Amino acid sequence: MSSVALALRVHAPEYLERFGDRVPLGHRKVLGCITRCRTGELGGVQFQCDSCGSDHWVGRSCGNRHCPNCQKNKTSDWLAKQTDRLLPVHHFLVTFTVPEELRSLLRSNQREGYAAILLVAAKRSAT
Ligand SMILES: [Zn+2]
Numbered sequence: 754m755s756s757v758a759l760a761l762r763v764h765a766p767e768y769l770e771r772f773g774d775r776v777p778l779g780h781r782k783v784l785g786c787i788t789r790c791r792t793g794e795l796g797g798v799q800f801q802c803d804s805c806g807s808d809h810w811v812g813r814s815c816g817n818r819h820c821p822n823c824q825k826n827k828t829s830d831w832l833a834k835q836t837d838r839l840l841p842v843h844h845f846l847v848t849f850t851v852p853e854e855l856r857s858l859l860r861s862n863q864r865e866g867y868a869a870i871l872l873v874a875a876k877r878s879a880t
Pocket residue numbers: 786787790791814815816817820821822823824
């Protein structure tokens with residue numbers, strides 16, 4: 754169980770008792786999923802280990818997209834895939850937040866738009 758799940762199992766009941774009437778239903782569902790994930794409350798699976806031959810039982814996972822237990826492998830897979838895509842050179846990742854009003858203009862004029870953004874950023878970083 755992740756430390757997030759453990760912390761939620763300990764503190765979520767009191768939190769929900771105090772503020773539950775103001776917590777959106779979707780958030781309560783996520784808390785329920787994370788706190789019950791792999792505990793056995795969602796059922797479980799019995800299997801025999803190919804290596805040692807022993808029988809093992811594991812609790813079912815919740816599968817919720819917000820659950821750190823369930824998303825750990827997906828996150829690791831995504832990170833490995835992104836790492837494989839890295840070019841073998843030193844580089845930087847720069848992220849700009851463009852105001853909503855300018856996004857369609859930027860999409861249709863990418864060359865000029867990105868050049869203008871980088872020019873302004875370079876001028877501001879020089880001052
Ligand atoms: Zn889960």
